[in-house]
């Protein structure tokens with residue numbers, strides 16, 4: 001969709017939760033891909049002044065430059081809730097969102113560092129008592145108390161949903177890719193540090209974190225008593241697995257049989 | 270007749286010992302009265318009868334099996350049959366001590382491979398103690414017949430059209446009802462986009478319990494899951510709610526379970542409906558990537574009327590695929606090729622028109638659920654692979670199919 005096509009919604013306050021990402025190859029901090037898409041979706045909806053960015057975490061110089069990547073998308077300021085790495089950020093985010101009075105919160109489907117379980121939007125929606133939709137492809141329209149969105153289904157399909165506001169939505173790879181981050185605005189933008197209450201994350205303390213191990217590939221196990229059976233199973237070609245073969249039918253009858261199967265499988269719309 | 274194999278070690282020993290005086294007699298007896306294929310002639314020379322060797326195979330051709338399976342004696346055939354279809358041990362759990370609940374995705378009403386892996390995992394957790402039962406919680410119309418083989422002891426199905434489509438809030442209250450009634454020891458969800466991944470996280474947030482996500486291994490009461498977008502492994506105590514990745518465990522293979530239906534909780538609290546499903550949006554099937562298309566109409570060398578083929582794909586709403594020959598001959602673009610050197614497709618329904626089913630092509634459709642073949646040759650490999658094969662000319666069948674579908678749509682429009 002072209003950017004000019006989108007009607008900007010007046011008077012809607014949108015917040016996007018952003019995190020520090022990690023480049024999958026170099027491992028350097030960057031803006032997280034899904035979060036940047038969420039910001040992009042917000043910018044398609046409201047003017048940059050009505051869009052606030054929110055990050056909870058510590059603020060080292062390296063992470064700061066990654067966060068400035070979001071400011072380079074044309075937004076003037078980013079709020080950083082100062083939280084140590086071992087803190088549970090959900091209470092702090094909840095308090096801040098209540099304060100801000102945002103009606104729509106956009107999140108990436110999951111982070112790129114730490115636990116990255118993708119739970120934050122769900123916990124926030126539950127605590128705030130807001131609606132939640134995941135896997136958004138596009139927000140079509142917002143009117144008053146509800147909005148119409150397109151949700152991305154597997155296999156390239158889309159589903160239209162009507163969602164009551166206020167809402168928390170998550171965005172993943174199906175949404176429009178984020179615009180480039182411009183260097184100048186990223187430098188000029190403001191990072192506002194906000195002190196807040198810190199809730200320690202007790203449960204995560206006795207976790208064991210290690211670099212990801214390669215998962216073993218699943219082997220095809222053939223249960224057979226003799227070597228001959230094992231060989232036959234390994235060398236077997238596709239056999240007739242009880243399929244139905246219709247011979248000597250008219251094309252119409254054949255087509256009907258196929259149509260019946262397509263209807264049963266529900267692939268025909 | 271019972272099929273217990275009775276062994277006679279003495280005659281087996283004699284059968285192995287060629288020099289034993291009773292060797293011939295025992296061999297004849299073990300051969301089921303059939304003439305012995307080999308015996309000692311009067312002059313001490315071994316005589317052979319080639320006609321007595323081997324057995325007549327299923328297609329009327331004499332087969333000679335030198336693996337020893339055949340000459341193992343009477344009952345060999347019965348034993349071979351048993352080996353071909355290894356009987357699964359039946360396990361019934363009358364009064365479950367605890368439940369391991371699995372909330373399967375069941376796309377199209379059938380267990381997906383991911384669901385089966387998860388049931389395998391649930392089985393491991395349930396069998397760690399005596400009388401643990403696997404409880405499958407499913408929504409919508411169940412169409413799966415092999416639940417018992419997948420390791421399910423009890424099934425709790427929420428039927429009804431209100432659970433169809435996107436109804437996360439309703440499903441959540443339903444799961445809450447199951448939680449109150451059965452209090453499963455663990456809840457397992459497939460960590461699949463928009464399926465278990467969403468429902469499981471919602472459920473965990475509702476219960477206020479911290480789930481383990483992206484889990485791929487469970488051992489000794491600890492689980493390992495991916496973190497940091499797949500860059501790290503987090504190992505922790507096994508929590509109550511687990512969202513597991515595909516291939517987290519082997520599916521159940523050697524037992525069969527009762528899969529007994531139990532009634533869903535009668536009174537569910539009214540769910541708040543803040544999200545309304547307005548239905549699927551028509552997407553252009555031609556724009557869907559071949560690898561993730563749900564329904565593919567694939568063309569091979571047996572297609573002569575290409576306009577008819579494209580029209581059929583349009584009318585059926587199918588994504589187009591092709592065999593290599595159709596691509597090489599320039600009728601289809603290269604990115605539409607299915608097979609070993611093309612795309613490995615995952616369609617739920619694969620409709621092949623005029624494709625012979627070369628191994629390279631069949632490799633590409635290994636993961637398809639239902640394969641339909643239209644071909645003039647009833648003996649080709651595609652017909653053997655297909656769940657439904659129509660032996661007729663592709664052009665005519667596709668034209669008839671288009672006519673039927675369009676006719677049906679016109680009728681609907683008139684009725685409406």
Ligand SMILES: Cc1cc2nc3c(=O)[nH]c(=O)nc-3n(C[C@H](O)[C@H](O)[C@H](O)COP(=O)(O)OP(=O)(O)OC[C@H]3O[C@@H](n4cnc5c(N)ncnc54)[C@H](O)[C@@H]3O)c2cc1C
Nearest residue numbers: 569570571592593608609610611623624625627645662663
């Ligand atoms: C290294 C290598 C890699 C390859 N990789 C691939 C690959 O990735 N994908 C792939 O597809 N192939 C691949 N091939 C080619 C493959 O071996 C076969 O040649 C090819 O798949 C055959 O295509 P086909 O079935 O369309 O054609 P054919 O084998 O010619 O089959 C045509 C079929 O149509 C039927 N037919 C003819 N007329 C009609 C009619 N009027 N109505 C109904 N049926 C009719 C015939 O009975 C026949 O079964 C590869 C080959 C090699 C050597």
